[in-house]
Amino acid sequence: MNRRERQAAILRLVREQALSTQAELAHALREEGHDVVQTTVSRDIAELGLVKVRAPSGRLIYAAPGAGDADRLRAIGAAMRRYAIGVEAAAGGVVVVTTPSGYASALAQAIDEGGHPSIAGTLAGDNTIFIAARDGVTAAALRDELAAHLADGAA
Structure with a gap:
């Protein structure tokens, strides 16, 4: 089997089965x-x-690029509601997110894995995350979008 055939089989398998790891x-x-x-x-x-992407079971599984974009963005929202306690815009296209002590890394990882189209990357400390907005995206607009996830969880 050549590389192209193997990769076609991989794409078919990830469409047909919930595979979470390279070993699976x-x-x-x-x-x-x-x-x-x-x-x-x-x-x-x-x-x-x-x-x-997050499967309906809640388990993270492999998917082709572009598949499950809405699910990935929902996962960012869920992680924001779970871990974030504050969001504010800073200079230079940076958004600062605060979390309880020890949770910044988990939230930054969820944001990075979510592949948000407006986010270039994150840098996490113990309780603070710096999020770099992509070119053309203002920190205020990104702050508003991320902060809206916090309001979604409010009663």
Whole structure:
């Protein structure tokens, strides 16, 4: 089997099955008779641009790029409601999010994995996250969008 056939099989498998890990994906390929090792699967995942999305079960699973964008954005909202206690705009396209002590890293990871189109990246400390807005996005607009998630959870 060549690389193109293997990658086509990977795309089909992630559409048909809830696969969460590289090992699960490699196992599914082997069950279909493809001789693969986990390092090859890892490289294929990167080349295909597979992303993790939240399945209805709540479990993170692989999906093709662009699949589940709404789910990924909902996951950011859920993480904001769970961990964030404050959001404010700062100079230079930076948004500052505060969390209880020890939760900034978990929230930053959720934001990064969510692939928000307006966010270039995050930098987390113990209880503070700096979020860099992409070019053309103001810190105030991004702050308003992220802060709206906090209001969604309010009664």
